[in-house]
């Protein structure tokens with residue numbers, strides 16, 4: 001019982017720690033631009049996939065802009081589609 | 086006449102002859118200027134490493150145009166880009182709808198300065214070196230590209246127009262996901 005409780009607390013603490021605020025909400029000067037490969041690469045995995053916002057902490061609105069930019073960036077070959085190891 | 090603000094990036098093969106590159110550039114610039122558009126900026130971004138090989142090329146030569154034009158002009162531009170064998174990719178994005186061309190023109194230089202700064206571009210020289218990317222040697226070029234299934238059948242459909250639909254516009258998501 002008490003063991004269970006400890007676990008729950010640990011999970012909650014971990015969750016709270018992971019809770020990030022959206023970097024684009026925090027800094028309104030950052031432009032989400034498909035031409036900015038350097039910026040966008042921070043939001044794709046090594047395999048080239050878009051990092052889910054539950055991991056990156058990006059809000060829904062900015063995630064939409066990010067996803068569109070990443071897709072455009074891939075098309076023009078600033079970003080990979082998928083890293084084939 | 087209603088005109089929108091656009092940008093188009095097109096990528097040519099890295100080994101393209103310079104006169105052929107010049108002919109393509111002139112033709113596309115001419116289309117913008119002669120079909121009711123106004124070209125604000127034309128930029129040579131130079132050779133860059135491609136994030137994946139396109140038709141055996143590991144690098145591409147990037148050109149950027151910033152212009153205002155009626156909505157049918159990008160279509161005409163794309164029709165012409167599709168005719169060029171050495172042109173391996175392009176994208177057109179509508180930046181703003183129904184703009185006051187005088188206002189956009191007045192801001193074009195500042196916009197360029199911001200773009201150059203933010204993206205770390207080095208403009209001008211046809212073979213300016215890529216920004217933050219690694220160098221690639223040409224010799225890898227003929228070793229069968231291993232990657233990118235989408236690339237093997239690209240001739241027609243890689244060159245499709247990414248939306249001309251404005252920032253929020255649903256770009257044809259294609260098969261990317």
Ligand SMILES: [Zn+2]
Pocket residue numbers: 022023024025026058059060061062
């Ligand atoms: Zn946000």
